[in-house]
Amino acid sequence: MRSPPRRPLSTLVAxxxxxxxxxxxxxxxxxxxxxxxxxxxxxxxxxxxxxVRDGLRLxxxxxxxxxxxxxxxxxxxxxxxxxxxxxxxxxxVGPRAAMALRDARRANPIVFTGVRHPEALELPGRSTxxxxxxxxxxxxxxxxxxxxxxxxxxxxxxxxxDDTEGAWFAERLATAAEDSPLTVTTIECSPYDRTGLVAIxxxxxxxxxxxxxxxxxxxxFSPRQVETMAECMAADGHALIGSRRDHLLAGCGxxxxxxxxxxxxxxxxxxxxxxxxxxxxxxxxxxxxxRLVEVNLDAARRLGWEIPLPVVAGADHVxxxxxxxx
Amino acid sequence: MSDPEPLADRxxxxxEVPLRRSLLMRxxxxxxxxxxxxxxVLVLLFQPYLKSEFQDRSGxxxxxxxxxxxxxxxxxxTDAGTWVRESVTQALTASSDAVADLPLELVTNNADGVRxxxxxxxxxxxxxxQGNLDALAAEISERTEARLRREAGRVAERNAERAEEFGxxxxxxxxALMISLLAALFLLxxxxxxxxxxxxxxxxxxxTRDVAHGDLETRLPVAGDDExxxxxxxxxxxxxxxxxxxxxxxxxxxxxxxxxxxxxxxxREKDRALRHAERMASLGTLAGGVAHEFNNLLGGILGxxxxxxxxxxxxEMRATLAMIERTARRGTxxxxxxxxxxxxxxxxxxxxxxxxxxxxxxxxxxxxxVRLGVTVHVTRGAALQVRAEASGAHQVFLNLATNxxxxxxxxxxLTLSAEQRGDEIGVSVADTGRGIAxxxxxxxxxxxxxxRPEGTGLGLSVSYGIVNAHGGRIEVESEPxxxxxxxxxxxxxxxxxxx
Numbered sequence: 062m063r064s065p066p067r068r069p070l071s072t073l074v075a076x077x078x079x080x081x082x083x084x085x086x087x088x089x090x091x092x093x094x095x096x097x098x099x100x101x102x103x104x105x106x107x108x109x110x111x112x113v114r115d116g117l118r119l120x121x122x123x124x125x126x127x128x129x130x131x132x133x134x135x136x137x138x139x140x141x142x143x144x145x146x147x148x149x150x151x152x153x154v155g156p157r158a159a160m161a162l163r164d165a166r167r168a169n170p171i172v173f174t175g176v177r178h179p180e181a182l183e184l185p186g187r188s189t190x191x192x193x194x195x196x197x198x199x200x201x202x203x204x205x206x207x208x209x210x211x212x213x214x215x216x217x218x219x220x221x222x223d224d225t226e227g228a229w230f231a232e233r234l235a236t237a238a239e240d241s242p243l244t245v246t247t248i249e250c251s252p253y254d255r256t257g258l259v260a261i262x263x264x265x266x267x268x269x270x271x272x273x274x275x276x277x278x279x280x281x282f283s284p285r286q287v288e289t290m291a292e293c294m295a296a297d298g299h300a301l302i303g304s305r306r307d308h309l310l311a312g313c314g315x316x317x318x319x320x321x322x323x324x325x326x327x328x329x330x331x332x333x334x335x336x337x338x339x340x341x342x343x344x345x346x347x348x349x350x351x352r353l354v355e356v357n358l359d360a361a362r363r364l365g366w367e368i369p370l371p372v373v374a375g376a377d378h379v380x381x382x383x384x385x386x387x
Numbered sequence: 388m389s390d391p392e393p394l395a396d397r398x399x400x401x402x403e404v405p406l407r408r409s410l411l412m413r414x415x416x417x418x419x420x421x422x423x424x425x426x427x428v429l430v431l432l433f434q435p436y437l438k439s440e441f442q443d444r445s446g447x448x449x450x451x452x453x454x455x456x457x458x459x460x461x462x463x464x465t466d467a468g469t470w471v472r473e474s475v476t477q478a479l480t481a482s483s484d485a486v487a488d489l490p491l492e493l494v495t496n497n498a499d500g501v502r503x504x505x506x507x508x509x510x511x512x513x514x515x516x517q518g519n520l521d522a523l524a525a526e527i528s529e530r531t532e533a534r535l536r537r538e539a540g541r542v543a544e545r546n547a548e549r550a551e552e553f554g555x556x557x558x559x560x561x562x563a564l565m566i567s568l569l570a571a572l573f574l575l576x577x578x579x580x581x582x583x584x585x586x587x588x589x590x591x592x593x594x595t596r597d598v599a600h601g602d603l604e605t606r607l608p609v610a611g612d613d614e615x616x617x618x619x620x621x622x623x624x625x626x627x628x629x630x631x632x633x634x635x636x637x638x639x640x641x642x643x644x645x646x647x648x649x650x651x652x653x654x655r656e657k658d659r660a661l662r663h664a665e666r667m668a669s670l671g672t673l674a675g676g677v678a679h680e681f682n683n684l685l686g687g688i689l690g691x692x693x694x695x696x697x698x699x700x701x702x703e704m705r706a707t708l709a710m711i712e713r714t715a716r717r718g719t720x721x722x723x724x725x726x727x728x729x730x731x732x733x734x735x736x737x738x739x740x741x742x743x744x745x746x747x748x749x750x751x752x753x754x755x756x757v758r759l760g761v762t763v764h765v766t767r768g769a770a771l772q773v774r775a776e777a778s779g780a781h782q783v784f785l786n787l788a789t790n791x792x793x794x795x796x797x798x799x800x801l802t803l804s805a806e807q808r809g810d811e812i813g814v815s816v817a818d819t820g821r822g823i824a825x826x827x828x829x830x831x832x833x834x835x836x837x838x839r840p841e842g843t844g845l846g847l848s849v850s851y852g853i854v855n856a857h858g859g860r861i862e863v864e865s866e867p868x869x870x871x872x873x874x875x876x877x878x879x880x881x882x883x884x885x886x
Contacts, residue, residue: 116490119490119500119504120493323488323490326490326493327490330490330492330493331492350484351484351485351487351488352484358522358526367530370466370470370523370526370527370530371469371470373522373523374469374470374471374474374477374519375474375476376477376519377477377481377519378518379518379519379522379523381521381522381525381526382525382526382529
């Protein structure tokens, strides 16, 4: 992660003074003023951030501000800085940055990216906000789950208690599955303990009996937490589905996701449109057409899960099984 | 010269049946032939069945396996097509979606930029596709091998199950067939056994029972020369021998009976003679006494008659005539008694009054008693009656009374009494004579045993015989010097003899 540049208060005052002195005509610049704003870190956000920079390179844009800050005081200071900076568009990378800018009620256009489900963050519908959504369509998820585990009858969706987007997604997925043959249960997982393990309903993953035919872990879970879950489910013959690329390597047999980096790049395309005079409200939320279904045959073998070959054939990425069949 | 071989051994050898004709050989041969036939039938019937069944089952198994392999191959082909379609569809969709997702807004009016974006994306897609296809192929291969292994295992299991079914079915059929054949064989054997052994044995048992019931003409048919035939022949010989022995026995029995009858007649004659002799002896004694008495009576009568001839007084004459009358009546009584004793008995049993009997006996012995100075007492109790032949009873008590008188040559007392005890009447003749020594008491009732030189020795033996013939007994009680008591027990008459 790039270390955030720290700007003392004096610098801020100086900038304000310069802004006040420079004649308005001086503001009719050739290069647009684009700010990047990130709070905290995460794999999804990291990929989106990389994509944003790809996009900036493609667009030959140089960010005026590149604020990557930690939550808390730093974030507040960064917001204050942004408040006084004349910007054409602000690129909010990640849900924290998007929510912080949402709450700041800025008049500058905001383009968010690195967000899975903007509806959960109450981002859509605001006149100055547009962006890209990385969450996979709920119906698409259900279709993939039923294809990958055709004999499944019970489906558990796990989300972390501090994952607003994950909770929103789990609820919507459970509602959408009401008409399906699947019996869906959503499970809120308490914040992880010091060892990094997720406690599910007060019971650590290591001791829980995962009796559901399919378990889906939303994007808030770390690879270590997915590993722990995969160990618990080893050889049960049940399906473990993840939501991130690193979930695939952590032990999920199938991962359903979007390309966060590409979405980050596309956020710059949206910013370009805003800079060209298009209103954010007209741009709205861009959702990618391409959803990625990735299969890890080795992880599936350890789970005792035989993924149907048509699913394997239609996967966007397949990690082959290592060694002989168990 | 000694017999070279004992007769029993020769007979035993003659009874031995040659092995080739024996029942054992016949039944053994029949059973063996039956078993061989059953085995042959089993083989002949079962072999084609086994062959046909095996062909059918193995054919069905092979057909089933070929069908499964064909179906599996078809499924694999179908699946392969599906996978290829899926793979191609995915590739096309991915390409299309990837193009749609390209941020072309960033490279507007920049064809190179667009191409660079597209190339970059397609390069990723190509790399992914190649890898995906390789992984898919490897997975397909591995799963196919696993499926084939499982299928091979299932085929082996099915083969084993069918083989077991076939074996079980074959075993059941073979067992059923063998049981049926053996049952038929044993039935046949049973029939042979019945005909050869059981039926002849039954006939033998019946014939034995007939012989036991006396039919010695029973004979068994002799057919063949086996053990059963020999047995039948032996039975017939035994029965014939029994018949002959029975006939001889009957003849001998008849002869014996004739001899016994003659001897019995002789004995009866001798018994009658013995009785008659005793009666005569008693009569002789009695006659002696009577003669003596009559002599006295006649002397008295003669004396009275002489006195009467000389008597002038009519009263004295009447008194003397009355004496003569009394004396004459006395003589008449004695004569009546004697006649009664001498009258032969009717031989039939009748009711005899014991008191009258004793009175008669007392009257008969009175003269002798007077001569010897013996006082005769007759004790009469309740009226007692016995069932007896009258003359025999008279003879018995007269004998005993006479013997008692002879035991008191110097006088004494003679008591005649009677009592009843239950169904018997006991008549006692007791004297106060010299008594009977113990050694003599044992021989009292022997014929011709007597202690008097002038005695016949028949009285007591005849009396014993008479009492015994009446179903009674004689008891003797005596001690030397203390007299003797003879008690005769006779059956009471039917009305109990009681008045």
